[in-house]
Amino acid sequence: MRLTVTPPDEPAGAASHYRALERLYEAAPVNTLFPSRLEIPGEGRARLIFQVERAVFHAAGAAHGTVYFKMLDDAAFYAANTLVTDRFLLTTSFNLHFTKPVREGEVIAEGRWVSGRKRVLVAESRLVDADGDEIGRGTGTFMRSRIALSGLPGYADRR
Structure with a gap:
């Protein structure tokens, strides 16, 4: 029997939503091209663990x-x-800042919600390499779509 413990400050429904988002990420066909895993530790936070491989390098030997x-x-x-439990969000804009070339190996992307809860939300993220150095950061604007999360492959699946 597998026991799931929900932190006291996280409602049980929130934890269920986070696990469903993790399944949604795993089910997205594009993610078969990028070895990665999503972890959602709590509201307004996400963490992706990526394995950068030479197949995504540009001609100068770093990730494109x-x-x-x-x-x-x-x-x-x-x-x-x-923060949105009923609708899929869409990226409406995203700004990137590259600070160091991405080489082969593990890279962590950490995301954090900044503002907005109704129609438009703002979140930021940063990339950290295996040495703990920041290699990039970004800020995005996301809006609610008409696409129900509950109808998307992976989100409603229970494992």
């Missing part, structure tokens, strides 16, 4: 900027979507 965007956008997006 699309990889930065994918990691930063996903971390900020899921941090924001922890």
Whole structure:
């Protein structure tokens, strides 16, 4: 028997929503291209663990900027979507700042909700390499879509 413990300050429904978002991430076809795992520790926060491989390098031997965007956008997006339990969010804008080349290995993307709860939400994220150095950061704006989370593959699945 598997026992799930919910922290006292997190309602049980919130924990269920977070696990459903993690399943939604896992079910997205694009994530078969990027070895990664989503963890949602609580409201307004998300953490992605990525394995950067040489297959995503540009000609100069570091990860292409699309990889930065994918990691930063996903971390900020899921941090924001922890506050929205009925609708899928859409990225309406995202600003990136590259501070160091992404090389092979594990990269952590940490997302944090900043503001907004109704129609538009703002979240930020940062990338940290295996040495603990920040390698990029971003800020995104996300809006509620008409797409119900409950109808998306992965979200409603119970394992």
